[in-house]
Structure formats: structure tokens, C-alpha cells
Amino acid sequence: MDRKALSAAFPVTLPVLMGYLSIGIAFGLMLEKAGFNFIWAFFMSLTIYAGSGQYLGVSLLATAASLGTVAVMILLINFRHLVYGLSMLEKFRGMGRRKLYMIFSLTDETYALLAGAAVPVGVDPKNYYFSIAVLDQIYWIAGSVIGGVAGGLLAGKIDITGIDFAMTALFVVIAVEQWQSYKRHLPAFLGAGCTVLFLIIVPALWGLGQQQMLLVSLGVIVVLLLALRSRLEDRTEGEEVAAQ
Structure with missing residues (x-):
């Protein structure tokens, strides 16, 4: 080293x-x-x-x-x-x-x-x-x-209920910063929309659990973002040019 x-x-x-x-x-x-x-x-x-x-x-x-x-x-x-x-x-x-x-x-x-x-x-x-x-x-x-x-x-001596929210809180902060950094929020809406949609549909129609719901929603989000990649990049470049 x-x-x-x-x-x-x-x-x-x-x-x-x-x-x-x-x-x-x-x-x-x-x-x-x-x-x-x-x-x-x-x-x-x-x-x-x-x-x-x-x-x-x-x-x-x-x-x-x-x-x-x-x-x-x-x-x-x-x-x-x-x-x-x-x-x-x-x-x-x-x-x-x-x-x-x-x-x-x-x-x-x-x-x-x-x-x-x-x-x-x-x-x-x-x-x-x-x-x-x-x-x-x-x-x-x-x-x-x-x-x-x-x-x-400290097992049994302290209550760590809710500590698992630490990573969620970190990603919330990152998401807020990303939201403020870009004028176009289509990726955020896609992510939130797909998650809520499949949270309702997957357990109701197929009786699957949260893990399977997450797999389906993440897979659909990735596919949609890849399909819309060129459109999103064009809009981002247009915003940068306008800002200059």
C-alpha cells in the first residue's frame, strides 16, 4: 500500500x-x-x-x-x-x-x-x-x-425498533436531492407509480408476498427506464442547453 x-x-x-x-x-x-x-x-x-x-x-x-x-x-x-x-x-x-x-x-x-x-x-x-x-x-x-x-x-437492554429505517432515510435524502436537481421527474413518477400499482395488484391477483411484488415492480421499472432512455436523455440535454 x-x-x-x-x-x-x-x-x-x-x-x-x-x-x-x-x-x-x-x-x-x-x-x-x-x-x-x-x-x-x-x-x-x-x-x-x-x-x-x-x-x-x-x-x-x-x-x-x-x-x-x-x-x-x-x-x-x-x-x-x-x-x-x-x-x-x-x-x-x-x-x-x-x-x-x-x-x-x-x-x-x-x-x-x-x-x-x-x-x-x-x-x-x-x-x-x-x-x-x-x-x-x-x-x-x-x-x-x-x-x-x-x-x-446490549441484547435485551436497548430497544432498536425502527433502526432499520436508517437506510430508507438515506435514500429519501438522496431522492429529495435528485428531485431538486432535475426539472423532469418522470423517472421518480415511474418508480413510485409502479411500486404502488404492483403493491396492490400482485398480492390481490396472484397472492404473492412482498418479496415477489418487489421483484416484479423493480423489473418493470428497469424495463421502462431502458425503453425511455433516449427520450429522457434528450430532455436532459435540452434543459442543460437552455440553462446555458
Whole structure:
């Protein structure tokens, strides 16, 4: 590990440290409450490393969901990472075996840091990018393990009801920021409309549960957004030109 790159990356990742510790602790507490100790939290954060996916994983583990359901739901929820990876191909070029880890570790927050990264003078860019990615995952692992250990020590002593809303609250904040950033809100309406529609239709017509409803709604949302992609991009470019 390049110490110079690590020292340069640490101040940049401090906001992620604050966020990942708090959300990671909430995840560890939830996992402990579901009957899985901090060792599970450690290995899930080490190998899965997806905040929304891991939060969802807690409920899936608790309900003993099938492997197929888990795989499809995680794929749909993290579908945006495919786009992240494509936009980072040039930055990751020439990183050798580290490229595989960089692809794996590309969370929303790490992507944001890498996308706007200004490499300090005298620091190797590839080592700098790698240091950012490694530090961010260390923060997430630390938070989830702390939460798991705390959940075990404080079991029955504190009420953590509602702590699972931490990730929901984070996504609400992100959604509000996105809403304020764009004049066109068609994607938001599509997402909300499909979710509400299938929440009513799927259980009523087919008698399926919430997991299946989520699969259907996420699948339809992805298909609709792909079908309307060119239209949405044209409108966005038009708004940018008008603004200039």
C-alpha cells in the first residue's frame, strides 16, 4: 500500500467515514437482532459490500428466502453499478489485478469520490484511487462489526425498533436531492407509480408476498427506464442547453 497515496486519500474519505460508520452500525444491530452475530456482519461487508443489498439481506435471511429470489433482487437493486463501472473504464485502465477489486468496491459514495477525484501533485493516480476504495470499505466493515458487537452486548437492554429505517432515510435524502436537481421527474413518477400499482395488484391477483411484488415492480421499472432512455436523455440535454 502506497503510504503517500493513503495519506492523501484519507482526508477526502472523511465524509464517507462518518456516513458508513453510522449506517454500518445500524446494519450490524439489525443483523444481530435477526440472530446473526458480528462474524456474519464482517463477512457480509467483506464479500457483498452493498449497503442497500445488505439491509435487504437481513430480512431475506430472517425469512429464509430462496437463493434465486436473493440473486434477482440484489441484481435489480444494484443494477445502477453496471453504469458506474462503464464510466470508470478509463480510470481503471492499467491497474492490473487491482482493477477487479476496484470494480467490486464501486459503491455510490466511492463512485462519487472517484468521479470527481483531483489527484494531488506527486501522488500516483492509480494508487490514489485504490486507497480511496480500500479506505471506504474498511469504514463500512468497521461500522457493521461495531454494530454487531454492540447488538450482542446490549441484547435485551436497548430497544432498536425502527433502526432499520436508517437506510430508507438515506435514500429519501438522496431522492429529495435528485428531485431538486432535475426539472423532469418522470423517472421518480415511474418508480413510485409502479411500486404502488404492483403493491396492490400482485398480492390481490396472484397472492404473492412482498418479496415477489418487489421483484416484479423493480423489473418493470428497469424495463421502462431502458425503453425511455433516449427520450429522457434528450430532455436532459435540452434543459442543460437552455440553462446555458
